[in-house]
Amino acid sequence: MPSTALLMVTLGITLGTLTVTSANHWLTAWLGLELNMISILPVIAKQKHPRSTEAATKYFLTQAAASALLLFSSTLNAWQTGSWDITQLNDKLSCTLMISALSMKMGAAPAHFWLPEVMQGSTLTTTLLITTWQKIAPITLLYMISNHTEPTIMLLIGLLSILIGGWGGFNQTQIRKMMAYSSIAHLGWTMTAISIMPNIALTNIIIYMIISTPFFLLLTTTSSKTLQTMTTTWTYAPTTTIILMLLLLSMAGLPPLTGFTPKLLILDSLVTHKFTLMATAMALLSLLSLAFYLRTTYLLTSTASPTTTQSASLWRLKPHQNQVTATLTPIALFNITILPALPM
Known part of the structure:
Protein backbone atom coordinates (compact mmCIF):
# COMPACT_ATOMS: atom_id res chain seq x y z
CA MET A 1 0.00 0.00 0.00
CA PRO A 2 1.42 3.48 -0.91
CA SER A 3 2.61 5.56 2.04
CA THR A 4 0.04 8.32 1.41
CA ALA A 5 -2.84 5.83 1.32
CA LEU A 6 -1.49 4.11 4.44
CA LEU A 7 -1.34 7.46 6.24
CA MET A 8 -4.94 8.30 5.26
CA VAL A 9 -6.19 4.87 6.33
CA THR A 10 -4.35 5.07 9.66
CA LEU A 11 -5.72 8.55 10.33
CA GLY A 12 -9.24 7.41 9.45
CA ILE A 13 -9.11 4.38 11.75
CA THR A 14 -7.61 6.40 14.61
CA LEU A 15 -9.90 9.42 14.26
CA GLY A 16 -12.97 7.20 13.92
CA THR A 17 -12.26 5.42 17.20
CA LEU A 18 -11.32 8.66 19.00
CA THR A 19 -14.52 10.31 17.75
CA VAL A 20 -16.62 7.51 19.25
CA THR A 21 -14.77 7.40 22.57
CA SER A 22 -15.11 11.17 23.05
CA ALA A 23 -18.71 11.50 21.79
CA ASN A 24 -21.77 12.24 23.93
CA HIS A 25 -24.25 12.44 21.02
CA TRP A 26 -25.49 9.39 19.13
CA LEU A 27 -25.02 10.99 15.70
CA THR A 28 -21.38 11.81 16.51
CA ALA A 29 -20.83 8.21 17.65
CA TRP A 30 -22.46 6.89 14.48
CA LEU A 31 -20.25 9.16 12.36
CA GLY A 32 -17.13 7.86 14.14
CA LEU A 33 -18.18 4.23 13.59
CA GLU A 34 -18.81 4.86 9.89
CA LEU A 35 -15.43 6.57 9.47
CA ASN A 36 -13.77 3.65 11.22
CA MET A 37 -15.52 1.10 9.00
CA ILE A 38 -14.77 2.90 5.72
CA SER A 39 -11.10 3.30 6.69
CA ILE A 40 -10.42 -0.37 7.44
CA LEU A 41 -12.05 -1.73 4.26
CA PRO A 42 -8.97 -1.01 2.07
CA VAL A 43 -6.79 -2.69 4.70
CA ILE A 44 -8.87 -5.88 4.53
CA ALA A 45 -9.07 -5.86 0.71
CA LYS A 46 -5.42 -4.90 0.02
CA GLN A 47 -4.46 -8.47 -0.92
CA LYS A 48 -5.20 -9.19 -4.57
CA HIS A 49 -7.16 -12.34 -3.76
CA PRO A 50 -10.87 -13.29 -3.95
CA ARG A 51 -10.87 -14.27 -0.26
CA SER A 52 -9.82 -10.74 0.74
CA THR A 53 -12.51 -9.18 -1.44
CA GLU A 54 -15.09 -11.55 0.03
CA ALA A 55 -13.93 -10.71 3.57
CA ALA A 56 -14.15 -6.96 2.90
CA THR A 57 -17.65 -7.35 1.41
CA LYS A 58 -18.88 -9.39 4.38
CA TYR A 59 -17.36 -6.90 6.81
CA PHE A 60 -18.95 -3.94 5.02
CA LEU A 61 -22.45 -5.47 4.80
CA THR A 62 -22.47 -6.59 8.44
CA GLN A 63 -21.11 -3.32 9.80
CA ALA A 64 -23.50 -1.29 7.63
CA ALA A 65 -26.47 -3.29 8.94
CA ALA A 66 -25.27 -2.81 12.53
CA SER A 67 -24.81 0.95 11.95
CA ALA A 68 -28.33 1.22 10.51
CA LEU A 69 -29.72 -0.62 13.56
CA LEU A 70 -27.73 1.67 15.87
CA LEU A 71 -29.08 4.77 14.11
CA PHE A 72 -32.65 3.42 14.26
CA SER A 73 -32.29 2.63 17.95
CA SER A 74 -30.92 6.08 18.84
CA THR A 75 -33.64 7.79 16.75
CA LEU A 76 -36.34 5.74 18.49
CA ASN A 77 -34.89 6.68 21.89
CA ALA A 78 -34.79 10.39 20.90
CA TRP A 79 -38.40 10.14 19.77
CA GLN A 80 -39.48 8.61 23.09
CA THR A 81 -37.32 10.61 25.51
CA GLY A 82 -36.35 13.76 23.57
CA SER A 83 -32.63 13.21 24.21
CA TRP A 84 -29.75 12.26 21.90
CA ASP A 85 -27.35 11.87 24.82
CA ILE A 86 -25.57 8.50 24.82
CA THR A 87 -25.93 8.06 28.58
CA GLN A 88 -29.71 8.70 28.44
CA LEU A 89 -30.78 5.52 26.67
CA ASN A 90 -33.88 5.11 28.84
CA ASP A 91 -36.26 3.44 26.38
CA LYS A 92 -36.16 -0.35 26.90
CA LEU A 93 -36.79 -1.27 23.25
CA SER A 94 -34.10 1.18 22.10
CA CYS A 95 -31.67 -0.25 24.63
CA THR A 96 -32.31 -3.82 23.44
CA LEU A 97 -31.85 -2.81 19.79
CA MET A 98 -28.67 -0.93 20.70
CA ILE A 99 -27.24 -4.01 22.45
CA SER A 100 -28.01 -6.04 19.31
CA ALA A 101 -26.29 -3.47 17.07
CA LEU A 102 -23.17 -3.24 19.23
CA SER A 103 -23.00 -7.04 19.54
CA MET A 104 -23.04 -7.30 15.76
CA LYS A 105 -20.35 -4.61 15.54
CA MET A 106 -18.06 -6.56 17.89
CA GLY A 107 -18.87 -10.06 16.66
CA ALA A 108 -20.53 -11.40 19.81
CA ALA A 109 -22.98 -14.30 19.48
CA PRO A 110 -25.52 -14.77 18.00
CA ALA A 111 -24.32 -12.12 15.48
CA HIS A 112 -20.86 -13.67 15.29
CA PHE A 113 -21.23 -15.27 11.83
CA TRP A 114 -19.06 -12.71 10.00
CA LEU A 115 -16.02 -12.66 12.28
CA PRO A 116 -14.34 -16.05 11.48
CA GLU A 117 -14.81 -15.60 7.73
CA VAL A 118 -13.49 -12.04 7.69
CA MET A 119 -10.47 -12.96 9.81
CA GLN A 120 -9.68 -15.98 7.63
CA GLY A 121 -9.66 -13.78 4.53
CA SER A 122 -7.36 -11.16 6.10
CA THR A 123 -3.67 -10.98 6.91
CA LEU A 124 -2.43 -11.50 10.46
CA THR A 125 -1.83 -7.76 10.92
CA THR A 126 -5.38 -6.95 9.77
CA THR A 127 -6.69 -9.71 12.02
CA LEU A 128 -4.92 -8.05 14.93
CA LEU A 129 -6.66 -4.76 14.10
CA ILE A 130 -10.09 -6.42 13.90
CA THR A 131 -9.72 -8.25 17.24
CA THR A 132 -8.26 -5.32 19.19
CA TRP A 133 -8.58 -1.77 17.87
CA GLN A 134 -11.92 -2.25 16.07
CA LYS A 135 -13.55 -3.39 19.32
CA ILE A 136 -12.63 -0.26 21.30
CA ALA A 137 -15.44 1.91 19.89
CA PRO A 138 -18.36 -0.56 20.41
CA ILE A 139 -17.06 -1.56 23.86
CA THR A 140 -16.88 2.14 24.84
CA LEU A 141 -20.50 2.71 23.78
CA LEU A 142 -21.60 -0.43 25.63
CA TYR A 143 -19.73 0.78 28.71
CA MET A 144 -21.47 4.17 28.52
CA ILE A 145 -24.96 2.62 28.36
CA SER A 146 -24.21 -0.16 30.88
CA ASN A 147 -26.49 1.43 33.51
CA HIS A 148 -29.50 0.96 31.21
CA THR A 149 -28.76 -2.55 29.92
Missing part, protein backbone atom coordinates in the same frame (compact mmCIF):
# COMPACT_ATOMS: atom_id res chain seq x y z
CA GLU A 150 -30.87 -5.49 31.05
CA PRO A 151 -28.62 -7.96 32.95
CA THR A 152 -30.61 -10.98 31.73
CA ILE A 153 -30.04 -10.10 28.06
CA MET A 154 -26.35 -9.41 28.61
CA LEU A 155 -25.85 -12.64 30.55
CA LEU A 156 -27.62 -14.62 27.82
CA ILE A 157 -25.49 -13.05 25.04
CA GLY A 158 -22.34 -13.62 27.10
CA LEU A 159 -23.12 -17.25 27.85
CA LEU A 160 -23.98 -17.95 24.21
CA SER A 161 -20.72 -16.27 23.08
CA ILE A 162 -18.64 -18.39 25.48
CA LEU A 163 -20.39 -21.54 24.25
CA ILE A 164 -20.03 -20.74 20.53
CA GLY A 165 -16.48 -19.42 20.96
CA GLY A 166 -15.36 -22.62 22.65
CA TRP A 167 -17.35 -25.00 20.46
CA GLY A 168 -16.45 -23.28 17.18
CA GLY A 169 -12.73 -23.14 17.89
CA PHE A 170 -12.59 -26.76 19.03
CA ASN A 171 -12.33 -28.26 15.55
CA GLN A 172 -10.32 -25.55 13.76
CA THR A 173 -6.97 -26.10 12.10
CA GLN A 174 -6.59 -22.54 10.79
CA ILE A 175 -4.95 -20.24 13.35
CA ARG A 176 -6.89 -17.14 12.28
CA LYS A 177 -10.27 -18.87 12.57
CA MET A 178 -9.28 -20.34 15.92
CA MET A 179 -8.35 -16.88 17.20
CA ALA A 180 -11.64 -15.51 15.85
CA TYR A 181 -13.57 -17.98 18.02
CA SER A 182 -11.22 -17.16 20.89
CA SER A 183 -12.17 -13.49 20.47
CA ILE A 184 -15.87 -14.42 20.55
CA ALA A 185 -15.36 -16.37 23.78
CA HIS A 186 -13.49 -13.49 25.44
CA LEU A 187 -16.22 -11.09 24.32
CA GLY A 188 -18.68 -13.39 26.09
CA TRP A 189 -16.86 -12.88 29.40
CA THR A 190 -16.97 -9.10 28.82
CA MET A 191 -20.68 -9.09 27.97
CA THR A 192 -21.64 -11.03 31.09
CA ALA A 193 -19.94 -8.54 33.39
CA ILE A 194 -20.67 -5.23 31.65
CA SER A 195 -24.12 -4.70 33.14
CA ILE A 196 -23.09 -5.84 36.64
CA MET A 197 -19.48 -4.63 37.01
CA PRO A 198 -18.55 -2.44 33.99
CA ASN A 199 -15.03 -1.72 35.25
CA ILE A 200 -14.19 -5.42 35.54
CA ALA A 201 -15.57 -6.01 32.03
CA LEU A 202 -13.35 -3.22 30.73
CA THR A 203 -10.37 -4.77 32.53
CA ASN A 204 -11.13 -8.11 30.88
CA ILE A 205 -11.17 -6.76 27.33
CA ILE A 206 -8.04 -4.62 27.91
CA ILE A 207 -6.09 -7.61 29.24
CA TYR A 208 -7.24 -9.71 26.27
CA MET A 209 -5.98 -6.99 23.90
CA ILE A 210 -2.57 -6.68 25.53
CA ILE A 211 -2.14 -10.47 25.46
CA SER A 212 -3.34 -11.00 21.89
CA THR A 213 -1.27 -8.12 20.44
CA PRO A 214 2.18 -9.74 20.95
CA PHE A 215 0.66 -13.12 19.97
CA PHE A 216 -0.36 -11.89 16.51
CA LEU A 217 2.81 -9.83 16.06
CA LEU A 218 4.97 -12.85 16.87
CA LEU A 219 2.94 -14.97 14.44
CA THR A 220 3.68 -12.47 11.68
CA THR A 221 7.41 -13.17 12.12
CA THR A 222 6.74 -16.78 11.13
CA SER A 223 4.93 -18.17 8.11
CA SER A 224 2.50 -20.25 10.17
CA LYS A 225 -1.15 -20.10 9.15
CA THR A 226 -2.26 -23.57 10.28
CA LEU A 227 -1.65 -25.68 13.35
CA GLN A 228 0.37 -28.15 11.29
CA THR A 229 2.87 -25.54 10.10
CA MET A 230 3.07 -24.17 13.64
CA THR A 231 4.80 -27.38 14.71
CA THR A 232 7.88 -26.45 12.65
CA THR A 233 8.37 -23.10 14.42
CA TRP A 234 10.74 -24.55 17.01
CA THR A 235 13.39 -25.43 14.42
CA TYR A 236 14.08 -21.81 13.45
CA ALA A 237 12.50 -19.71 16.26
CA PRO A 238 12.72 -21.43 19.67
CA THR A 239 12.21 -18.21 21.66
CA THR A 240 9.11 -17.34 19.66
CA THR A 241 7.73 -20.84 20.27
CA ILE A 242 8.08 -20.57 24.05
CA ILE A 243 6.52 -17.11 24.17
CA LEU A 244 3.60 -18.21 21.95
CA MET A 245 3.01 -21.15 24.26
CA LEU A 246 2.90 -18.90 27.35
CA LEU A 247 0.60 -16.41 25.63
CA LEU A 248 -1.81 -19.21 24.68
CA LEU A 249 -1.87 -20.48 28.26
CA SER A 250 -2.50 -16.94 29.48
CA MET A 251 -5.44 -16.59 27.07
CA ALA A 252 -6.76 -19.89 28.40
CA GLY A 253 -6.83 -18.37 31.88
CA LEU A 254 -4.48 -20.67 33.75
CA PRO A 255 -3.84 -19.34 37.30
CA PRO A 256 -0.20 -18.18 37.38
CA LEU A 257 -0.67 -16.04 34.26
CA THR A 258 -2.41 -12.70 33.71
CA GLY A 259 -5.37 -14.09 31.76
CA PHE A 260 -6.63 -15.77 34.93
CA THR A 261 -7.26 -12.42 36.69
CA PRO A 262 -10.31 -11.07 34.77
CA LYS A 263 -12.02 -14.47 34.75
CA LEU A 264 -11.61 -14.75 38.52
CA LEU A 265 -12.92 -11.21 39.06
CA ILE A 266 -15.92 -11.79 36.77
CA LEU A 267 -16.84 -15.07 38.46
CA ASP A 268 -16.44 -13.43 41.87
CA SER A 269 -18.74 -10.52 40.92
CA LEU A 270 -21.36 -12.91 39.49
CA VAL A 271 -21.40 -14.97 42.70
CA THR A 272 -21.60 -11.77 44.76
CA HIS A 273 -24.67 -10.67 42.77
CA LYS A 274 -26.37 -14.06 43.27
CA PHE A 275 -25.69 -15.38 39.75
CA THR A 276 -24.01 -18.53 41.06
CA LEU A 277 -25.60 -20.83 38.48
CA MET A 278 -24.50 -18.54 35.63
CA ALA A 279 -20.94 -18.41 37.02
CA THR A 280 -20.85 -22.21 37.21
CA ALA A 281 -22.10 -22.56 33.62
CA MET A 282 -19.48 -20.06 32.38
CA ALA A 283 -16.66 -21.84 34.20
CA LEU A 284 -17.72 -25.19 32.71
CA LEU A 285 -18.13 -23.80 29.17
CA SER A 286 -14.69 -22.21 29.33
CA LEU A 287 -13.29 -25.75 29.38
CA LEU A 288 -14.12 -25.94 25.66
CA SER A 289 -11.81 -23.00 24.98
CA LEU A 290 -9.20 -24.46 27.31
CA ALA A 291 -9.20 -27.68 25.24
CA PHE A 292 -8.15 -26.05 21.96
CA TYR A 293 -5.67 -23.75 23.70
CA LEU A 294 -4.02 -26.79 25.30
CA ARG A 295 -4.10 -28.66 21.98
CA THR A 296 -2.24 -25.79 20.29
CA THR A 297 0.24 -25.59 23.17
CA TYR A 298 0.84 -29.34 22.93
CA LEU A 299 1.51 -29.07 19.19
CA LEU A 300 4.05 -26.32 19.88
CA THR A 301 5.87 -28.17 22.66
CA SER A 302 5.67 -31.73 21.33
CA THR A 303 8.10 -30.84 18.56
CA ALA A 304 10.59 -29.13 20.86
CA SER A 305 14.17 -30.38 20.97
CA PRO A 306 15.24 -33.20 21.12
CA THR A 307 11.99 -34.43 19.47
CA THR A 308 12.00 -34.05 15.70
CA THR A 309 8.95 -32.68 13.95
CA GLN A 310 6.90 -34.97 11.74
CA SER A 311 5.52 -32.12 9.62
CA ALA A 312 7.14 -30.91 6.43
CA SER A 313 8.54 -27.39 6.64
CA LEU A 314 7.21 -24.67 4.38
CA TRP A 315 9.15 -24.53 1.13
CA ARG A 316 9.58 -20.77 1.45
CA LEU A 317 10.19 -19.50 4.97
CA LYS A 318 10.58 -15.87 5.89
CA PRO A 319 13.97 -15.13 7.46
CA HIS A 320 13.38 -14.96 11.18
CA GLN A 321 13.24 -11.37 12.33
CA ASN A 322 15.50 -11.41 15.36
CA GLN A 323 15.11 -7.68 16.00
CA VAL A 324 11.32 -7.94 16.09
CA THR A 325 11.46 -10.98 18.37
CA ALA A 326 13.94 -9.28 20.68
CA THR A 327 11.54 -6.34 21.02
CA LEU A 328 8.36 -8.38 21.44
CA THR A 329 9.73 -10.98 23.87
CA PRO A 330 10.05 -8.68 26.93
CA ILE A 331 6.68 -7.07 26.10
CA ALA A 332 5.02 -10.50 25.91
CA LEU A 333 6.69 -11.66 29.12
CA PHE A 334 5.49 -8.50 30.89
CA ASN A 335 1.93 -9.02 29.58
CA ILE A 336 1.68 -12.56 30.94
CA THR A 337 3.26 -11.88 34.34
CA ILE A 338 1.40 -8.78 35.60
CA LEU A 339 -1.00 -10.85 37.72
CA PRO A 340 0.64 -9.89 41.08
CA ALA A 341 0.51 -6.18 40.17
CA LEU A 342 -3.27 -6.15 39.64
CA PRO A 343 -5.47 -5.18 42.60
CA MET A 344 -7.65 -8.04 43.77
